[in-house]
Amino acid sequence: MKKPFHLAWFLSQGYGPKSWRSAWPGSDLQRWMMPDIFVDLAQGLERGCFDYIIIEDSSNVPYTYRGNHDTYLQYGASAPKLDPAVLVPYLAMATKNLGIVPTLSVSEYPPYLLARLVNSLDHVTEGRIGWNCVTGSNDGAAQNYGHEKHRPHDERYDVADEFAEVVTKLWEAWEPDAVVLDREKPMFADGSKVHPINYEGKYFKCRGPINAPRSPQGRVPICQAGGSPRGQRFASRWADTIITNAPTVEHMKAYREEVRQGAVAAGRNPDDIKVLFLAQPLIDVSMEAARDRRRLEEVDGMKHIDSTLSSMSRITGIDFSKFDLDEPLPPTLTTNGHQSTLAKWIGKTPRALARTATAKQGIDFTGTPDHVAGVMQEIMEEVGGDGFLMFNPYFDRRYVMEVCDGLVPELQRRGLTRKAYAHKHLRDNLLEF
Numbered sequence: 001m002k003k004p005f006h007l008a009w010f011l012s013q014g015y016g017p018k019s020w021r022s023a024w025p026g027s028d029l030q031r032w033m034m035p036d037i038f039v040d041l042a043q044g045l046e047r048g049c050f051d052y053i054i055i056e057d058s059s060n061v062p063y064t065y066r067g068n069h070d071t072y073l074q075y076g077a078s079a080p081k082l083d084p085a086v087l088v089p090y091l092a093m094a095t096k097n098l099g100i101v102p103t104l105s106v107s108e109y110p111p112y113l114l115a116r117l118v119n120s121l122d123h124v125t126e127g128r129i130g131w132n133c134v135t136g137s138n139d140g141a142a143q144n145y146g147h148e149k150h151r152p153h154d155e156r157y158d159v160a161d162e163f164a165e166v167v168t169k170l171w172e173a174w175e176p177d178a179v180v181l182d183r184e185k186p187m188f189a190d191g192s193k194v195h196p197i198n199y200e201g202k203y204f205k206c207r208g209p210i211n212a213p214r215s216p217q218g219r220v221p222i223c224q225a226g227g228s229p230r231g232q233r234f235a236s237r238w239a240d241t242i243i244t245n246a247p248t249v250e251h252m253k254a255y256r257e258e259v260r261q262g263a264v265a266a267g268r269n270p271d272d273i274k275v276l277f278l279a280q281p282l283i284d285v286s287m288e289a290a291r292d293r294r295r296l297e298e299v300d301g302m303k304h305i306d307s308t309l310s311s312m313s314r315i316t317g318i319d320f321s322k323f324d325l326d327e328p329l330p331p332t333l334t335t336n337g338h339q340s341t342l343a344k345w346i347g348k349t350p351r352a353l354a355r356t357a358t359a360k361q362g363i364d365f366t367g368t369p370d371h372v373a374g375v376m377q378e379i380m381e382e383v384g385g386d387g388f389l390m391f392n393p394y395f396d397r398r399y400v401m402e403v404c405d406g407l408v409p410e411l412q413r414r415g416l417t418r419k420a421y422a423h424k425h426l427r428d429n430l431l432e433f
């Protein structure tokens with residue numbers, strides 16, 4: 001029996017409008033802020049026994065592209081977004097096993113507030129929460145929190161290191177058996193088993209303890225996407241699951257190998273970190289039907305090239321409207337945003353990058369369930385594990401069914417992904433294989 005791989009879902013563009021431009025918008029289009037379509041998605045993912053869903057987030061209306069916010073608002077891209085933590089209980093109530101991973105930024109939350117929120121969510125979901133730990137992308141978000149701009153890129157990871165220390169200490173401040181609940185004595189909790197953390201670092205100071213007992217998972221699984229050398233060092237130290245975008249199988253293999261070596265250097269077992277690769281499948285009843293839909297997506301993407309360019313601008317702080325569409329991007333470009341992402345674009349033209357993005361080039365996951373399952377199988381055999389992070393920023397209900405009721409059953413039939421959850425907690429499901 002071959003080793004199965006993991007599946008997760010990236011709710012790209014966060015808790016925002018999804019299918020409003022698709023051919024299947026649903027009759028509740030105006031009510032995009034209601035949890036309904038996200039609940040339908042979560043239930044589909046649970047049918048497919050996915051490990052978790054990440055709720056992406058950013059917290060500003062960007063204005064990097066052309067120096068104003070019009071393009072972002074025109075496409076409903078990167079704005080509006082509701083707070084991901086609000087969606088979590090709705091998804092939790094509608095499912096029993098699916099892990100739920102909100103994005104919460106170390107540049108926006110104070111550590112105590114984040115530790116308390118995540119601890120509370122882990123309690124009410126009975127151990128199904130993870131934390132997508134991000135450091136910030138765009139100065140516009142920093143400006144909403146009283147700063148002129150973000151801290152320098154690598155320093156943000158120094159902050160994140162301290163932040164993660166504070167948060168994990170708070171999560172573990174109550175010993176597992178601190179709650180006694182002895183009615184006779186009476187003793188609700190044993191004070192000798194609840195410890196202040198007295199943390200004093202360069203960036204943060206926190207007395208603790210947290211004012212709630214240890215949650216079911218205690219130390220909640222951390223998800224991370226650091227791609228730069230400093231980001232990878234952070235991820236190797238702290239992450240339980242790493243999400244990344246790799247254009248080829250060779251890149252996937254090399255990236256996973258680097259992460260695993262980084263884990264060993266940080267004194268960890270590399271098998272404790274599950275690396276999941278982004279994949280945007282397009283499934284239909286025949287290869288022709290699927291390819292035709294992909295072609296139509298590409299036509300639409302090139303017609304609205306400013307949508308892609310504006311999103312590239314948001315995550316790098318570089319206004320891509322200023323570059324000739326057909327001139328390669330110069331090697332002198334730098335960013336205080338997503339460094340590893342920009343590095344992949346240097347030397348390519350904006351038009352080619354937009355085409356790549358809209359045609360989902362790189363690895364092609366277009367076809368019948370049988371074909372796409374075969375592609376995924378071959379990739380995992382070559383890469384060595386650990387799984388895929390599926391996404392579609394503007395998914396509709398039809399897409400959910402195609403993936404969860406078309407592709408996933410084929411993966412399961414081949415013995416590649418789980419058919420039933422073995423555990424209640426997200427961490428245990430991640431460590432199952």
Ligand SMILES: Cc1cc2nc3c(=O)[nH]c(=O)nc-3n(C[C@H](O)[C@H](O)[C@H](O)COP(=O)(O)O)c2cc1C
Pocket residue numbers: 010055056057058103105132133134135136137224225226227228229230231232243244245278337338339340341
């Ligand atoms: C799949 C994926 C999801 C991400 N989700 C978010 C997010 O929700 N919010 C955010 O600010 N950054 C997000 N990022 C950005 C990463 O946190 C990170 O900044 C990026 O991968 C660049 O890595 P670097 O900071 O080491 O250069 C995501 C990245 C990837 C690949």
